Amino acid sequence: MRARSASILLCNPFGEEAMRAHRIYRVLATRLERSGYVVMRFDYGGTGDSMGDGADVTVQSCLADVALAADELRAASGASKVVAIGLRLGGTLAALATSRCALRLRHLVMWDPVFEGRAYLAELAAMHRRYMREEIGEHWEDRSPVSAEGAPSEVLGAPISAAFASELGAIDLGATELRSDHVTVVGTSGATAASAGLRERLPESPSVRWLELPHSAAWNSDAALNAAVVPMDVVQAIVTRVEEVSP
Numbered sequence: 700m701r702a703r704s705a706s707i708l709l710c711n712p713f714g715e716e717a718m719r720a721h722r723i724y725r726v727l728a729t730r731l732e733r734s735g736y737v738v739m740r741f742d743y744g745g746t747g748d749s750m751g752d753g754a755d756v757t758v759q760s761c762l763a764d765v766a767l768a769a770d771e772l773r774a775a776s777g778a779s780k781v782v783a784i785g786l787r788l789g790g791t792l793a794a795l796a797t798s799r800c801a802l803r804l805r806h807l808v809m810w811d812p813v814f815e816g817r818a819y820l821a822e823l824a825a826m827h828r829r830y831m832r833e834e835i836g837e838h839w840e841d842r843s844p845v846s847a848e849g850a851p852s853e854v855l856g857a858p859i860s861a862a863f864a865s866e867l868g869a870i871d872l873g874a875t876e877l878r879s880d881h882v883t884v885v886g887t888s889g890a891t892a893a894s895a896g897l898r899e900r901l902p903e904s905p906s907v908r909w910l911e912l913p914h915s916a917a918w919n920s921d922a923a924l925n926a927a928v929v930p931m932d933v934v935q936a937i938v939t940r941v942e943e944v945s946p
Contacts, residue, residue, distance in 0.1 A: 705805045705945035706737040706776035708769055710785035710793045714823070714857030717747065719919055720786050726929050727784070730938050736945075737776035741768045746857075754858045758866035759799075761792050766800040780805035782945055783879075784937060788813050791870060797878035806944045807879035808937055811886060814893035816870030823859075824851040873897040881944045883908045885933060910936055 709724050711717040728738040743761045745751035769781050783793035783804050790809030796802045813819040831839050843852050850864035859867070873896020882901060886894065886909065901907045918928045 702778070703735045703737075703945060704778065705780035705782045706772050706778040707731050707739070707941065708765075708772050708781055708783045708793075709738065709740045710765055710783055710789035711740075711742065711747070712785075712787035712789045713746075715826070715855040716787050716919060717789075723786070723918055723929050723934065726931075727934050727937065730934060731941065734938060734942060736782075736941070737772070737778065739768060739772045739775070754860055756858075757860070757863045758792070758795070758870070762796045762800050765792055765796040766802045769796075769802055769804075780945065782806040782808065782941055784808040784810070784941075785812065786810040788819070791872055794872060794875055794877055795870070798876050802878065804879040806881040806883065806941065807877060808883045808885065808940065810933065810937065811888065812872060812884070813870060814872045814891075814897060816867045818893060819870070820850045820859075820864060820867055823854045827851060827854045830855060871896070873900060877901070881906045881908075883910060883937075883940050883944075885910045885912065885937060887912050887914050887930070887933065908940065910940065912936060 707728075709728060711724070712720050724740055728740060731738050741764070742749040743756060743764045745753045745756040745760070749764075765783070769783070772781060773779060781804055783796075783806075785791070785793040785808070787810070790807075790812035791814075793804075793807055794809060794812065797804055797807065828841055831841070850859065850861075850868060852859055852864075873894075884894075884897070884901075898909070903909055912933055918930055920928075
């Protein structure tokens with residue numbers, strides 16, 4: 700099998716979503732490796748198997764980790780070009796790293812990325828409350844501290860410091876300059892108001908592709924947590940798109 704023209708960096712989502720996406724990333728990495736790509740998965744400092752304290756995680760620290768991982772991948776693979784694939788916040792962090800960390804990508808693939816930070820924080824808080832009430836009962840009351848902006852201090856075991864919440868809340872993907880030769884946005888929820896800004900700035904073109912797929916297996920649902928759900932239609936669409944751009 701001939702060497703591919705680029706190597707692949709998989710950027711995790713955050714917190715509980717990273718745990719729920721673990722099997723998806725394993726399957727995606729395996730599919731890409733069988734297609735001849737060198738693939739790297741990693742954990743941001745303070746998360747997963749990486750050293751550090753979860754309370755010290757910030758957007759900026761995650762971006763530095765993305766850039767460092769890309770450098771390590773280039774050195775290990777021998778391929779100068781890097782494709783970054785990220786699900787949810789992972790896609791957004793990869794995008795921000797191209798803007799803030801001088802990371803230049805051959806191809807940026809964002810799967811249902813976080814477009815607006817404030818909406819994402821509200822979504823995390825709602826997910827936490829829903830899960831706790833389903834597990835403990837409707838009598839459960841959320842006594843966790845919440846910032847004046849409504850940002851939670853913890854979501855399903857993952858701490859969110861004031862600094863991290865502030866950085867997350869400031870995210871506006873539509874206003875971010877992306878330094879990537881090609882961009883693919885994979886959406887499974889249809890066009891949304893949150894995605895409008897990025898769609899306007901990055902219309903469909905030879906270097907930009909918006910892939911709208913039917914709502915697939917609910918990998919992020921509570922019911923799917925221990926059910927090994929993998930949306931293979933999305934996985935295959937991503938592998939096909941990577942092969943098109945980086946043969």
